[in-house]
Amino acid sequence: MSDDRVTTFDTPTGWRAVGRYGLLVVVSVIVLFPVYTTVIAALKPGNKVLVNPLVPDAFTLDVFRDAWNEGSLGRYMLNSIVVAVIVTVAQVVTSVMSAYAFAILEFPGRDVLFLAFLATLLVPVEATLVVNRQTIDSLGWLNSYQGLTVPFLATAFGTFLIRQVFLTLPRDLRDAAAIDGVGHLGFLRHVAVPLVRPTIGAMASLAFLSTWNQYLWPNLITTENDMNTLQSGLRVLSQSSGVDRPNLVMAGVIIAFLPIVVVLLVFQRQLVRGLTSGGVKG
Amino acid sequence: MSARRRVAVALGACALLAACRSGDSLLQAGNDAPPASSTAPPPTAAPGETLAPTTTAPRATTTTTPLASLPPCPVDALDDVTQPVQITFWHAMSATNETALAQLTDEYNASQSKVRVRLENQGGYKQTLDKYVQSSQANRPHVVMLPEYTVQQMADSDSVIPIGACLEASGYDTSPLLERALRTYQTEGVQWSMPFNVSVPVLFFNASAFEEAGLDPADPPVSLEELRAAAQAIVDGPGNRVGIAFDSGVDSGGGWFIEQWFARAGVPYADNDNGRSAPATRVLYDGELGVELLSEVQSLILDGLAVTVGDNPGGQDALLKLADPQQPAVMTIATSAAIGTVKSVLDGGLIPGITSEQLGIGPMPGPGDVASAIVGGASLYIVADKGDAQAAAAWDFIQFLISAQSQSTWAAATGYIPISEDALELDPIRTTYATDPRFKVAYDQLLAGPSEATRLGPVIGPMLEVRTVTAGAVAAIFNGADVATALRDAAAQANALIAAYNARN
Numbered sequence: 001m002s003d004d005r006v007t008t009f010d011t012p013t014g015w016r017a018v019g020r021y022g023l024l025v026v027v028s029v030i031v032l033f034p035v036y037t038t039v040i041a042a043l044k045p046g047n048k049v050l051v052n053p054l055v056p057d058a059f060t061l062d063v064f065r066d067a068w069n070e071g072s073l074g075r076y077m078l079n080s081i082v083v084a085v086i087v088t089v090a091q092v093v094t095s096v097m098s099a100y101a102f103a104i105l106e107f108p109g110r111d112v113l114f115l116a117f118l119a120t121l122l123v124p125v126e127a128t129l130v131v132n133r134q135t136i137d138s139l140g141w142l143n144s145y146q147g148l149t150v151p152f153l154a155t156a157f158g159t160f161l162i163r164q165v166f167l168t169l170p171r172d173l174r175d176a177a178a179i180d181g182v183g184h185l186g187f188l189r190h191v192a193v194p195l196v197r198p199t200i201g202a203m204a205s206l207a208f209l210s211t212w213n214q215y216l217w218p219n220l221i222t223t224e225n226d227m228n229t230l231q232s233g234l235r236v237l238s239q240s241s242g243v244d245r246p247n248l249v250m251a252g253v254i255i256a257f258l259p260i261v262v263v264l265l266v267f268q269r270q271l272v273r274g275l276t277s278g279g280v281k282g
Numbered sequence: 283m284s285a286r287r288r289v290a291v292a293l294g295a296c297a298l299l300a301a302c303r304s305g306d307s308l309l310q311a312g313n314d315a316p317p318a319s320s321t322a323p324p325p326t327a328a329p330g331e332t333l334a335p336t337t338t339a340p341r342a343t344t345t346t347t348p349l350a351s352l353p354p355c356p357v358d359a360l361d362d363v364t365q366p367v368q369i370t371f372w373h374a375m376s377a378t379n380e381t382a383l384a385q386l387t388d389e390y391n392a393s394q395s396k397v398r399v400r401l402e403n404q405g406g407y408k409q410t411l412d413k414y415v416q417s418s419q420a421n422r423p424h425v426v427m428l429p430e431y432t433v434q435q436m437a438d439s440d441s442v443i444p445i446g447a448c449l450e451a452s453g454y455d456t457s458p459l460l461e462r463a464l465r466t467y468q469t470e471g472v473q474w475s476m477p478f479n480v481s482v483p484v485l486f487f488n489a490s491a492f493e494e495a496g497l498d499p500a501d502p503p504v505s506l507e508e509l510r511a512a513a514q515a516i517v518d519g520p521g522n523r524v525g526i527a528f529d530s531g532v533d534s535g536g537g538w539f540i541e542q543w544f545a546r547a548g549v550p551y552a553d554n555d556n557g558r559s560a561p562a563t564r565v566l567y568d569g570e571l572g573v574e575l576l577s578e579v580q581s582l583i584l585d586g587l588a589v590t591v592g593d594n595p596g597g598q599d600a601l602l603k604l605a606d607p608q609q610p611a612v613m614t615i616a617t618s619a620a621i622g623t624v625k626s627v628l629d630g631g632l633i634p635g636i637t638s639e640q641l642g643i644g645p646m647p648g649p650g651d652v653a654s655a656i657v658g659g660a661s662l663y664i665v666a667d668k669g670d671a672q673a674a675a676a677w678d679f680i681q682f683l684i685s686a687q688s689q690s691t692w693a694a695a696t697g698y699i700p701i702s703e704d705a706l707e708l709d710p711i712r713t714t715y716a717t718d719p720r721f722k723v724a725y726d727q728l729l730a731g732p733s734e735a736t737r738l739g740p741v742i743g744p745m746l747e748v749r750t751v752t753a754g755a756v757a758a759i760f761n762g763a764d765v766a767t768a769l770r771d772a773a774a775q776a777n778a779l780i781a782a783y784n785a786r787n
Contacts, residue, residue: 047631050605130416137418223372223413223421224402235405239376245630 042250049247067237067251075226076233077259079148080212083229086149087211092204095158100188102159103166104174114163120156125216133220143227148218152211158203165196201270205263212260230256349472355448357677359670366398367675369424372414374407374660375479378623382695390682397675399425407533407660408746415439422665425676427478429533429660430466431745434557436663437469438743438787443664446473448677458686458704462733466657469558469741475661476680479692480699481619482646482655482724483539488604489642491612495519502613502644506578509613509647513587516612525587527603527611528579529594530760532746536593536753538658539615539646540567541739543575545656547649550736557741561784564777565740565748568769575649576756577765590760593753605633615646618724619659621697643720645727654731655724656739659698699725743783748776 040056041049048058067073101107102114132151141147169192177187193200218232225236234256238249264271360367375383380403387399404410407429414426419441428436436442445467449456456464463477489499495516503509513525530536544551549571552562566572582588589611591599600614601624621643628638645653662683664676682688686704693700694710705711715722731737742748755772759765 050632051634133416134418137416137421140420142417142421219405219409220413220416223404223417223423236403239380239403239405246632 038250038253041247042254044247046245046247063245063247063251064255067248067255070248071233071237071252072225073230073233073237073252073255076228076230077255079145079227079233080230081259082145083148083218084208084211086145087152088204088207090149090153091155091158091207092200094154095162095203096188096193096200098154098159099162099166100184100192103163103169104187104192105184117156117159121160129216129220136221142221143224147221148227148229151217155207158207161203162196162199165199166192169195198270198273201267202273205267205271208263209260212263349444349447349450352447352472353443353666355443355445355451355664355677356670356674357448357452359674360396360678363396363671366396367671368398368400369672369675369679370400370402371425371427371679372402372404372410372423373427374404374410374429375427376403376406378626379479379619379696379698382622382692385695386683386688386692390679393682394678397678399675399679411435411746419665419667422668424665424668424672425679426663426665427660428475428663430657431749433467433469433474433661434561434741434743434745437472437474441666442474443666443673444472444474445476445662445664445680448664448680449473452677454681458702459684460699460701460703460728462728462731462738463657463699463701465733465738467661475663476684477657477659477661477701478680478683479619479659479696480657480701480728481617481659481697482657482699482728483534483542483615484618484621484646484723484727485613485642485644486601486604486616486620486624487613487642487644488610488636488640490640491516491519491521491523491610492642494521495523495612499642502642503647504645504653505651506575506647506649510578510582510587512613513582517587522609524589524609524611526582526613526615527589527591527600528583528615528760529591529600530753530757531594531597531600532749532753534594534597534600534616536756537749540572540575540752540756542646542655543648544571545731545737545739546652546654547571548734548736551740552742556736556739558738562740562742563780563784565742565752565773565780567752568766568773571649572769573766576759576769580759580762580765583760584762590757593757605636617658618643618697618699621721621724622695623697641720643723645723652730653727654737655727656731656737657728694721697721697724699728742780743787744779747779751775751779 037054040054042063043056043060044058045060046063098117102110102117136142136147136151139146141150173191174187177191182190213231214229215231215235218227218229219235222228222232225233228236234249234252237252371387373380373383384401387401391398402423404413407427410426411428411432414422414428415435422441448454460477460480463480464473467473467475467477485502487499487502492499492502492512495512496519497512497515503512509526516523516525528535541551544567549569550556550566552565554560554562556562579588583590589603589609591603594600597616597620601616601620603611604614624641625638627633628636628641646655647653662680664673664680666673668676683692684701686700686702686708689700689702689705690708690711692698693705694714700706700711706715711721715725751772755763755768758768
């Protein structure tokens with residue numbers, strides 16, 4: 001049914017097509033412009049960066065090597081990967097388990113508890129920043145992987161997202177499994193999780209991306225350069241070398257975003273499918 | 283994505299001088315009992331000549347808050363160590379200045395076997411202050427670099443060993459050190475920290491454009507009348523040029539420069555002798571002088587002789603305006619700490635059409651005919667409760683950094699002012715000052731100021747917050763707001779901030 005509408009959207013004709021593609025081109029140019037200037041600046045030798053800044057009239061790759069070496073980007077990338085992987089895995093595990101409890105199990109106070117969970121989404125990160133930092137400080141976790149990861153091991157958003165798809169699973173499935181003597185963990189592992197895998201994939205890639213792109217938190221709790229993540233490390237690079245060598249910083253920026261481009265390309269389909277599966281299934 | 287893009291755009295746009303401005307901020311903290319000083323406008327030093335200190339009063343570490351009630355400085359604790367003592371130093375230097383600091387630190391580490399200093403760049407003064415304030419004592423470094431506007435806050439924090447205790451315990455001879463720099467970091471007679479990187483605002487200008495407008499680069503404007511005349515000549519001259527770029531940044535045109543002007547005019551910026559005889563309770567910048575000064579700057583802008591570059595983040599926008607291809611400014615005011623970096627940027631060919639030879643440096647224009655300035659930049663604090671050997675190591679490192687040779691090297695690389703007069707006899711700064719007088723402008727300007735309280739600048743507990751409020755008013759004034767009203771409103775807000783701070787401390 002809805003297919004008809006989708007089809008007409010996809011095949012505009014004549015002037016409508018021109019208008020639509022024209023709009024898409026304009027928006028794409030706006031979105032891609034900063035990426036373009038970054039790439040151009042990174043590929044130019046230092047003394048050419050501010051001369052015709054939008055024209056790629058000179059080319060060098062040396063600056064990538066310099067950025068990698070001088071900026072300790074290898075060390076920062078290792079930190080970023082460790083942190084992003086730990087947070088992603090932990091968020092998937094905690095979200096799936098808690099979502100299962102809220103969606104399938106029945107226990108007193110469940111809905112109230114779930115509301116309390118959701119309420120934490122309403123508290124802006126900034127409101128808890130200082131307190132969280134003091135907690136990490138008093139635990140002695142400044143400049144450590146614990147400090148970078150522990151505050152993010154569980155998220156109400158992930159719980160909510162996965163609870164919603166668990167709710168769409170037919171009740172009969174669980175009943176049938178129970179009759180066959182399958183416990184909750186077995187059902188979760190063999191039935192529920194495989195059925196909602198696209199949503200879990202989407203959640204995992206979102207968790208990875210948002211952790212990778214964290215800037216404020218790593219900046220707050222690292223005082224030793226070696227524990228910077230890539231994003232906070234770029235600040236160091238921009239301040240130490242970037243002042244008279246803007247191209248070096250641009251190269252660092254590109255190095256920092258390559259990994260997430262890869263993640264995005266690999267998970268793009270899951271991301272889209274998983275996030276929309278709740279609304280347009282059928 | 284958005285964070286990354288923001289980084290990219292910010293970097294792409296400027297990339298220039300993030301570092302430099304971080305190099306300077308404002309003023310200081312108070313000491314009371316200003317020395318009986320020579321009040322006549324001090325002479326400006328001729329090139330190559332070192333000015334004698336302008337006062338004969340007793341120096342730094344004196345009386346009112348007894349040092350005995352503060353943590354002692356265990357200066358001898360290094361004598362018995364067998365293993366190298368590791369200490370951490372949080373700093374806020376960037377670009378050329380960071381390189382120079384790293385070289386000095388390497389030299390220190392190589393010169394002896396008892397102390398190993400590890401530098402940790404905290405990304406600017408404000409970030410350093412934030413991290414310091416938020417951290418528990420255990421997670422604080424052994425040595426921290428903080429700008430002059432934090433003195434009152436640090437004194438109230440009960441977290442440092444006053445440098446005065448170390449000076450006293452080791453019998454350090456402070457006579458070669460610039461008295462005004464030391465006094466900047468005193469409150470109630472206690473020397474809290476050791477000035478290290480001292481800067482003042484100076485006039486940066488394009489000397490070629492000066493000549494094309496019929497002006498003499500060897501004689502840049504000093505008074506505000508001369509500034510207006512020079513700007514008029516530039517606007518009337520060839521090219522689509524504007525006289526001067528102002529900014530309303532917290533650590534530059536919106537705050538620090540205003541404090542400079544008040545001190546230069548000898549008018550207090552805050553009550554209780556600029557907060558030096560007792561804690562300040564209110565600011566005085568909404569008085570006659572403030573209205574007069576900012577009305578003059580506003581009229582320069584409204585007359586098309588000047589432009590504003592806004593809040594000047596990182597300090598680079600005002601300087602970049604000199605390289606604007608559409609409508610370049612020929613002059614701007616920025617910290618002397620940027621000179622080294624600006625030179626290196628220009629030498630690197632980054633800015634089309636301007637070479638480092640064309641860069642002119644003059645004293646900061648302002649009220650009156652004598653260019654004087656108050657101390658900006660930052661100083662070094664020794665953090666308490668970190669162990670005796672560590673405190674002694676910190677003090678040893680600080681002595682190295684302020685030695686005549688280190689200060690000579692440091693000043694020549696960066697544009698900061700050597701705080702040791704003996705440094706002027708030593709290379710490289712001796713040669714630099716002789717061959718490139720641009721570097722010496724800041725030094726002469728600093729020494730031209732007497733050491734009375736009104737000439738040392740204000741000491742206010744919540745200085746940064748007060749400056750933020752002030753900068754907001756300055757921005758509004760640059761955009762045409764009524765000067766008296768804007769200053770009065772800002773002063774009221776600032777006074778409320780001060781009252782709240784004083785109630786807490």
